[in-house]
Amino acid sequence: MFSSERPSQSDWRPSQRQGYQPTPRPFVQEDTIRSAEIQVERKLFILTLKENPRGRFLRITEEAGTKRNTIIIPITGLQDFQHVVNEMLKAAETLPAPSPDEVPGDSIGNR
16 A cells, blocks of 8 residues: 555554543443333333432433433423423424324334
8 A cells, every 4th residue: 555545444443543542431320310111102212310420310211122312401401301392292282193194104204
C-alpha cells in the first residue's frame, strides 16, 4: 500500500489505534422507587422511577423482540413531559381514526 492510500474499512481494527483505551464508566448505585410495565401491541414499555446520587429520574425502556431502547427523563422535566404527552393525547382524540387499509403494519407504521 502506498503512503497516500487509506486502509479499507475491512482492514481497520480498533486495536490499530495508537493509545486507544476505552474508559469504563464508574458504577453508580441506582435505587428503584417504583416500576410498571405496559404491553402495547408487540412492544413492552417498562417505566421505572429511580434515584441515584445525582437525583431522581424516570427511565422508559421499550423492548420489541431483541431490540431495546431507553430514554431517561430527569425528575425536573417530568411535568413538562406529562404536559406534552397530554397535548398529544388531545390532538389524537380530535383526529378521525385511520381506516385499516390506510395504515400498513402496526399503529406506528412498523411492518
